Each structure stands twice: as C-alpha cells, then as structure tokens.
Amino acid sequence: MRSGTVFTQGLRQAVGESPAWTVEAVRQVRYHVVSSVGLFTPDNPALLTGCPDAPLRPGDRRLIIVDQNVDALHGDAMRAYFAAHGVDVTVVPLHAEETVKQWDAVEAVVDAMNSFGIDRRREPVLAVGGGVLTDVVGFAASLYRRGTPYIRIPTTLIGLVDAGVGVKTGVNYQLGKNRLGTYAPATATFLDRSLLSTLPLRHIGNGLAEILKMALIRSNDLFRLLESHGAAVRADRMQGSTGELARAADAIIAESIHLMLEELQPNLWESALERCVDYGHTFSPTLEMHALPELLHGEAVVIDMALTTALGTLRGDLTEAEADRVYAVIRSLGLPLWTDVLERPGLLEDALRDTVRHRDGQQRLPLPVGIGRHRFVNDVTPAELRAAAGLLRGRALGAAAPAAPALVAGQVGV
Ligand SMILES: NC(=O)c1ccc[n+]([C@@H]2O[C@H](COP(=O)([O-])OP(=O)(O)OC[C@H]3O[C@@H](n4cnc5c(N)ncnc54)[C@H](O)[C@@H]3O)[C@@H](O)[C@H]2O)c1
Ligand SMILES: [Zn+2]
Structure with a gap:
C-alpha cells in the first residue's frame, strides 16, 4: 500500500495490489418554486425579488428564450415589464412543439447563448413557454x-x-x-396561472389530467375539489373570474404541486423505481405513440388511469361506485375514457413488457386503492388487462354509444 495518500472527506485509497481510489461527494440541490398571479404586471416584484438565489436588478441583462406562440400573445407585456424595471433583455422566440422537440432546437438555444455572450455566473437564461420549451432550454442550459x-x-x-x-x-x-436528457433543476420556477388565459381548453384539460393523477393516488381532498370545481375552473381556464373560482384554481394547483414535490424531493434522481407519480404512465406511452396525433399526453394518461381504475375494481381495491365517480370526473374535465387503440391485439401486453424493461425487471405498477391511495403490484396478467379493457369499454361507451368511435370523450378539443 502506498503511503502519503490524501485523505479528504469521501476520498480514500483502497487496499490492494495496485492503488485505487473511490471518490464520494454529495451535491446539494436547492431550487425554488414561486407562484404569483400577473408576473408581467409592472408593479409585481415577484420576478425581481421573489427568488433569493436569482435577484434581478436595474442594469442587469437577461437572455429570454420564449415559445413563439407565447411571444405573440404575451411578448409585449413581458418586454414592457423588463423595460419598466431597467432590465436589458434579448428575446429569442423559438418554435416549440412536440414534433420539433429535437436536437436542432437545442442547437438553436446554444447559438442564442453564444451570441448573447452569457456570463454563466450571473446571468441565468429565462425559459418562457410550455413543457416543450422549458425542457429544451433546460437541456441546452444544463x-x-x-x-x-x-x-x-x-x-x-x-x-x-x-x-x-x-x-x-x-x-x-x-x-x-x-x-436525450439531463437532471438539471432550474434555479427558480415562477408560476403564473394568468398566463393560461390564452391556452386552448384542450391543453387545460391536458394539465388537469396530471392533476387528477395526483388526486387518485395521493389525495381524496384534491379529488373532491376536482369533483366540485374541476369543470368550472377548466371552463374558466384557471383565471379565477370569481372569488370562488380563484380559490378553487389556487387550491387545485397548489395542492397538486405540493403532492408532486413531496414525491419528487426524496427521489430526485429516480433511483427508487416504485414511483407513484408513474401512475397513468404505464400504458400511456404506448397508447400515445400508437394513437398519434389523436391523443395529447394527458389524454393518453387519463385513459391509462381509466383502465387501471377498471383493473382496481376487478381486484376489489375500488368499489364500482368509486370507479363511477372517477369516470364522472374524467368526463367533466372534457377528457377521454376510451380509445379503440386499447383493443389492438398485443398492445397492452407490449406496453406491460416495455414497463418491466424500464423498471428493472418488475412491473412495479402503481394501482389505485379507493380514491386517494395506491399500492404497487407485480402480478398483472395480460388476461386481467383484457378483462379490465372490456369492463372499461362497457362503462365508457355505455348503451347509447356511437358505432366504434375512435375516441370517446366528454368534449375533447375546443
Ligand atoms: N420535464 C418534465 O418533468 C416534464 C413533465 C411533464 C411533461 N414534460 C414535457 O412537456 C411537454 C408537453 O408540454 P405542454 O403540454 O406544455 O406542451 P407544449 O409545450 O407543446 O405547449 C402546448 C401548445 O400550447 C402553446 N402554448 C404554450 N403556452 C401557451 C399560452 N399561454 N397560450 C397559448 N398557447 C400556448 C404552445 O406553443 C404549444 O403549441 C412534453 O414534451 C413532455 O415530455 C416534461
Ligand atoms: Zn405525464
């Protein structure tokens, strides 16, 4: 064994024929999620002082990458806000939708950062847009x-x-x-539900699907809120047009985020494979790909949840009355319960196989228990899935269903 080894915390020499080292270090992660309605209203200080790790002062420069659709709708207000506070912004609109969520988009963001000559210690890049835009910019920045x-x-x-x-x-x-992707938290995320005023209703429903997911596995209270106010806040695009709608929209968004962060924080790098936030995401990736471009992500997720709700009733984990409440909420949110893609031969089996591959050889399938609780199972069989699909078909299509519809929904699309 060689002498004179450097011992620091987590660095030690292994004993053996040849020298070897093991490096261990813990990297702290800290990021902020700050909510404020009307971020671009000139007297709103949230963007200036709301995040202790990213203050914004007069004379600062910022590069803003913005979804080009959002730029057309909110770009003037955004520019006026920064101008009013003496922040010199360079705004780069980006075409951001699922079909162009590709490497080329990353290069476009890198080009913008190069041209701007970013000072990476003091000038965080701002990403303004939907999930596609924030995923692309986050990736490029990381x-x-x-x-x-x-x-x-x-x-x-x-x-x-x-x-x-x-x-x-x-x-x-x-x-x-x-x-292709990284784990790279933003220093801060600023949430402003007033920006949803221009979002097509179908995309509001898409987000409500992910909120319903959190309710079904974690919170009967959130489910009740969706039952009582979901349809109204959807129609109102979460704008809080009345006091009651504002309280409901705020509570639904805040509770959903709180539950999501509670699940994410202890498992940020996804080392634990039993993740209840994967609920609705077992069969949906396969459904989404096979039904393209018919189903948005949240719509595929909600059909997956409807299917596993049926599975839950077959297993005796949910009563039929509970399942009916789930289906009623899905309908009230303008979301689909069924797609004929579910009955394509072999599709559910393929989806299950794919999941097992991604979850290290086991199903680790989160299934609902009543409303608001869940358990993980490893023993779902293809025959059981087909039975659940048959049960769901009956519930979704009912007696008065049109002949073989591709998609059955409350009101998909607007
Ligand atoms: N990183 C993660 O943890 C995570 C989680 C969930 C989803 N995602 C990703 O998010 C993406 C989906 O995000 P999305 O649903 O926001 O879709 P999106 O970003 O494609 O936006 C949907 C559409 O709405 C438009 N738009 C955005 N904001 C608008 C506004 N305020 N008014 C009017 N139009 C507006 C966009 O231009 C786009 O056409 C997927 O690629 C998914 O993989 C990532
Ligand atoms: Zn999802």
Whole structure:
C-alpha cells in the first residue's frame, strides 16, 4: 500500500495490489418554486425579488428564450415589464412543439447563448413557454459550459404542475420520447396561472389530467375539489373570474404541486423505481405513440388511469361506485375514457413488457386503492388487462354509444 495518500472527506485509497481510489461527494440541490398571479404586471416584484438565489436588478441583462406562440400573445407585456424595471433583455422566440422537440432546437438555444455572450455566473437564461420549451432550454442550459443556470416561467398547465417543477430536461431522439436528457433543476420556477388565459381548453384539460393523477393516488381532498370545481375552473381556464373560482384554481394547483414535490424531493434522481407519480404512465406511452396525433399526453394518461381504475375494481381495491365517480370526473374535465387503440391485439401486453424493461425487471405498477391511495403490484396478467379493457369499454361507451368511435370523450378539443 502506498503511503502519503490524501485523505479528504469521501476520498480514500483502497487496499490492494495496485492503488485505487473511490471518490464520494454529495451535491446539494436547492431550487425554488414561486407562484404569483400577473408576473408581467409592472408593479409585481415577484420576478425581481421573489427568488433569493436569482435577484434581478436595474442594469442587469437577461437572455429570454420564449415559445413563439407565447411571444405573440404575451411578448409585449413581458418586454414592457423588463423595460419598466431597467432590465436589458434579448428575446429569442423559438418554435416549440412536440414534433420539433429535437436536437436542432437545442442547437438553436446554444447559438442564442453564444451570441448573447452569457456570463454563466450571473446571468441565468429565462425559459418562457410550455413543457416543450422549458425542457429544451433546460437541456441546452444544463449542457452549456457543463451547466448554466436557468429560470422557468411555464405557460401551460402541464408546465405549471408538472414539467416546470421537477428536475428533468430533455428532447426526443428519433422515436424515443425524451431519449436525450439531463437532471438539471432550474434555479427558480415562477408560476403564473394568468398566463393560461390564452391556452386552448384542450391543453387545460391536458394539465388537469396530471392533476387528477395526483388526486387518485395521493389525495381524496384534491379529488373532491376536482369533483366540485374541476369543470368550472377548466371552463374558466384557471383565471379565477370569481372569488370562488380563484380559490378553487389556487387550491387545485397548489395542492397538486405540493403532492408532486413531496414525491419528487426524496427521489430526485429516480433511483427508487416504485414511483407513484408513474401512475397513468404505464400504458400511456404506448397508447400515445400508437394513437398519434389523436391523443395529447394527458389524454393518453387519463385513459391509462381509466383502465387501471377498471383493473382496481376487478381486484376489489375500488368499489364500482368509486370507479363511477372517477369516470364522472374524467368526463367533466372534457377528457377521454376510451380509445379503440386499447383493443389492438398485443398492445397492452407490449406496453406491460416495455414497463418491466424500464423498471428493472418488475412491473412495479402503481394501482389505485379507493380514491386517494395506491399500492404497487407485480402480478398483472395480460388476461386481467383484457378483462379490465372490456369492463372499461362497457362503462365508457355505455348503451347509447356511437358505432366504434375512435375516441370517446366528454368534449375533447375546443
Ligand atoms: N420535464 C418534465 O418533468 C416534464 C413533465 C411533464 C411533461 N414534460 C414535457 O412537456 C411537454 C408537453 O408540454 P405542454 O403540454 O406544455 O406542451 P407544449 O409545450 O407543446 O405547449 C402546448 C401548445 O400550447 C402553446 N402554448 C404554450 N403556452 C401557451 C399560452 N399561454 N397560450 C397559448 N398557447 C400556448 C404552445 O406553443 C404549444 O403549441 C412534453 O414534451 C413532455 O415530455 C416534461
Ligand atoms: Zn405525464
């Protein structure tokens, strides 16, 4: 054994024929999620002082990458806000939708950072847009000079309650969804539900699907809120047009984020494979790909949840009355219960196999227990899945269903 080894915390020489070292270090992660209605209202200080780790002062410069659709709708207010506070912004609109969530988009962001000549110690990049935009910018920032801080301002409901509050970034590669990506939290995310005023209703429903997911596995209270106010806050695009709608929208968003962060914080790098936030995400990736472009992500997730709700009733984990309440809420949120893709031969078996591959050889399938609780199982069989699909078909299509509809929904699309 060689003498004179450097011993620091976590660095030690292994005993053996040849020298060897093991390095251990713990990297602290800290990020902020700050909510404020009307972020671009000139007298709102949230963007200036709301995040202790990213203050903004007169004379500062910022690079803003914005979804080009959002720029057309909110860009003037955004520019006016920063101008009023003496912040010199360079705004780069980006075409951001699922089909262009590719490496080219990352290069476009890197080009913008190069042209801006970013000072990575003091000038976090701002990402303003839906989940596609924030995932792309987050990915580019995490690669740029091995990590450049960034700040997110999500503008879709999925962004507010899901894509904007976790630590994952990424782009698609060939047919692989989010095949390239990193774990890289934004320094801060600023949530503003007033930005949803311009979002198509179908995308509001898309976000409500992820909120319903949190309710079904974690919170009967959140479920009751969706039951009592979901349809109304959806129609109101979470704008809080009355005091009651404002309280409901705030409570639904805040509770959903709180539950999501409670699940994420102890498992930020996803080392534990039993993740209840994967509920609704077992069969949905396969459904989404096979039904393209018919189903949005949240719509596929909700069909997965309807199917596993049926499975839960077959197993005696939910009563039929509870399942009917779940289906009624799904309908009231304008979301689909069924797609004929569920009955394609072999599809559910393939989806289950794929899941087992991604979850280290076991199903680790979160299933609902009543409303608001869950358990993990490893013994779901293809025959059971087919039975659940048959049960759901009956519930979803009912007696008066049209002949073989591709998609059955309350009101998909607007
Ligand atoms: N990183 C994560 O943890 C995470 C979590 C969930 C989803 N995601 C990713 O998020 C993406 C989906 O995000 P999304 O649902 O926000 O879709 P999106 O970003 O494609 O936005 C949906 C559409 O709405 C438009 N838009 C955005 N904000 C608007 C506004 N305020 N008014 C009008 N139009 C607006 C966009 O231009 C786009 O056409 C997927 O790629 C998914 O992989 C990531
Ligand atoms: Zn999802």
